[in-house]
Amino acid sequence: MSKNVTIKDIAKLAGVAPSTVSRVVTGRPGVGDEMRAKIWQLIKEHNYRPNSVARSLVKRRLETIGILVPRGRTAFFENPFFADVLMGATEAAAQENFDVLVYTGSREKKGARVLQERKVDGLLAVGLREDDASIPLIKEELTTVFVNRQIKDAAWVSVDNKEGVSKAVAHLIELGHRQIGFIGGPEKMEISELRKAGYLDAHRKFGLAVRPEYMAAGNFDEESGYAAATKILNSNPRPTAIFAANDLMAIGALKAAKNLSLVVPDDLSLCGFDNIHSSSHTDPPLSTVKLPAFQMGQLACQLLLQLIRGEEPEARQLLLPTELIVRQSSGKVGE
């Protein structure tokens, strides 16, 4: 591997000063047409590519953003959400010639790392737990946009959880269901609260009473969905539909229903949340609520880039709508 060709080499070959070469590669004025052409020629010929590090040093701009993603089964692994956000972000970044550095690993460490290294101009923090200790540090030290977390007076793009589940529960009500179970997430998590609020909201809107015995809490995995559904389905009268606060729990509920010899959707309608891949491969395929993950990544990244440039964005906080996806797990009551 021979020494890399630098701007000085090109300058020497062209018989000009490095500054002139710099002006042509960056497309700034102040150099004549023929010289410009000659230099481009030499650049191609010798395959010169500017050293981004040297450039970053003087411009004090890395042209790189970081993305903090959680690690662990529930997060990245079962759910396309993070992958989609990542894709959206890298695409939006590439649009403006920025690159994306991925930080993951145990949550104490990755927060520290990104701060320690100073290799990014800004940060996308996706799905951080609200009690994460690194949040205050990060918020203060780095221009940051949070994804899917609504952190007070920070910049974020999130999704309207409450409206999303409200819409889904309304869908069940409109199918004629009057006894609708609810499998929620762990208490005291913001996201659990919002989704429960959506469930209650839909009931209020339609003038339906909610019954405590129809509500149970899981912890977002399949087993807890199975357990919660089993419990709810033993109520009397048995509900004719169940909404689960995520797909994994809905899948658990589906298994519980089968275990009780209930056929879905004839005996029981089911609806989940997240639109994970598996939801379209269950039998029957699961009705659910889809999050605009890719778009969230895009918008978050665009917002971040604006903040990095010091521009004033139209809004520092974006709440995006969800989309209800009706498949075969939800049907009219009593058919």
Add this chain to the structure above:
Amino acid sequence: MSKNVTIKDIAKLAGVAPSTVSRVVTGRPGVGDEMRAKIWQLIKEHNYRPNSVARSLVKRRLETIGILVPRGRTAFFENPFFADVLMGATEAAAQENFDVLVYTGSREKKGARVLQERKVDGLLAVGLREDDASIPLIKEELTTVFVNRQIKDAAWVSVDNKEGVSKAVAHLIELGHRQIGFIGGPEKMEISELRKAGYLDAHRKFGLAVRPEYMAAGNFDEESGYAAATKILNSNPRPTAIFAANDLMAIGALKAAKNLSLVVPDDLSLCGFDNIHSSSHTDPPLSTVKLPAFQMGQLACQLLLQLIRGEEPEARQLLLPTELIVRQSSGKVGE
């Protein structure tokens, strides 16, 4: 945001030269104990963090690797493979204080980008199509490790596809099946050939004849699996088992079987490949072959780091074993 504190600031405060401060932050010898302590003290106090860009400039080392991932439905979106590889890679990288830059987007562009920018010391290219035009360029310009592609005289870590499907088909044979269908991938793709070879291999090993009418090619998506299975299941005699070259096609085959009122596994055993998330959520859950994706990411990254450092790795090409996962879609013949 005030000006960042530099090594000179610390030097001035400590009353020493920048070189001395440098020596303490990098832990090199040549500075006395009390001065060392004093400087650490000042560093903490003023929250000094070395500028990685300046450091990279002089050391000619970015401490960053790139990872090229394909984009598109079949790839990242349905399959945890890429996410897992990414995780394994970032973890291994972090171990050695390297970071990971993600390149994605249309395949012509991302290859050009990574070369143009020169922001990485090396590259992990995962799941590139073998006819990708950027392969020769990349291989030549950057130290690269290919993941899941066995490129002649390049460094790679891949998985033993042939042995994997051979193992799975042997599993079906051992369950008593003698008529076993095969749904392959598109012709002329390396991966399709290897998997087909595994199917043939298992037959040879057990002295079973293969029947052309039991074999059909899909293109790795669900619909093509459905079509191929339908075709195969119309053979006479009808096979009692089908192996599909990936899970998505196996899921299609499952639907085709249901459509023909065949019950799995009683009337038909089914086995896939990849172990995507959905495979454990179908009804019945799908037997399949699991790829050590996380480990592949790890090993590939470790190999890459060795190459970057100029060390001689024990092996430049690694072929990892798969794991057969038996679920309920495969059972003894005729029960």
Add this chain to the structure above:
DNA sequence: CTCTAAAAAGCAAACGTTTGCGCATTTCCT
């Protein structure tokens, strides 16, 4: 032709580190 203004190109100082070399000062050995 001359004068002037605009265009083209050069100069040199930054950006924040690392590192080889050299000079004091201390420590050790006999």
Add this chain to the structure above:
DNA sequence: AGGAAATGCGCAAACGTTTGCTTTTTAGAG
């Protein structure tokens, strides 16, 4: 006590760009 060896630290040159300022060249007007 004398010299040698070891230690502690400073100096300054890199690393490869960008950019404000100055100088030179060119072109156009009178």
